Ligand SMILES: Nc1nc2c(ncn2[C@@H]2O[C@H](COP(=O)(O)OP(=O)(O)O)[C@@H](O)[C@H]2O)c(=O)[nH]1
């Protein structure tokens with residue numbers, strides 16, 4: 001059971017029978033997206049929240065599936081209208097979770113998964129203390145760098161911003177309910193399954 005906050009941040013008095021909010025966080029390049037895709041492939045009943053971002057699409061990314069790719073002025077307008085459950089700036093771009101879609105799915109009893117960075121994950125933990133939060137760690141910083149570079153999708157500037165931010169993110173791991181080291185991929189998937197379903 002979760003209590004839905006109203007727009008002014010106060011909690012509604014009633015306890016609504018709701019689904020569950022799951023937050024997956026951790027540094028860029030640790031494998032969050034790859035783990036999430038595998039979890040969604042295995043459990044299509046989960047609802048993945050598609051974020052809005054001002055970042056340009058990477059080759060192969062699909063608008064509406066990976067992200068809603070929007071301009072900075074559109075993003076700012078949505079912030080002003082209170083359309084985001086949380087939002088944050090990361091490595092020079094803005095990212096936000098659409099409020100209505102997520103709340104509708106939670107209210108419909110779904111398991112809703114957000115894959116977001118540290119500041120957003122903290123906001124969600126604050127707004128929904130009953131959300132399940134999972135922090136994904138790399139086996140080492142060197143391996144994290146290898147993965148970000150190996151992905152081959154970011155410019156050098158974007159890579160160094162992500163690595164810089166990763167150092168700050170990793171020290172926050174203990175704030176979250178569950179920590180999982182993504183070393184052996186299958187093992188990490190199993191640990192996420194256990195966290196979500198047990
Ligand atoms: N706060 C917040 N972070 C998000 C959201 N969507 C994605 N992110 C995070 O933004 C960071 C950058 O995402 P992206 O540019 O796709 O890079 P990548 O993580 O290196 O693949 C990642 O940590 C994402 O988890 C969102 O809606 N809100």
Ligand SMILES: Nc1ncnc2c1ncn2[C@@H]1O[C@H](COP(=O)(O)OP(=O)(O)O)[C@@H](O)[C@H]1O
Pocket residue numbers: 026027028029030031032033034035147148150151182183184185
């Ligand atoms: N357990 C793992 N071992 C080795 N490489 C991995 C593992 N998990 C993910 N990767 C690779 O690491 C890179 C970054 O993964 P990605 O899912 O894009 O990270 P994130 O979404 O956290 O930025 C990808 O090339 C992915 O294939």
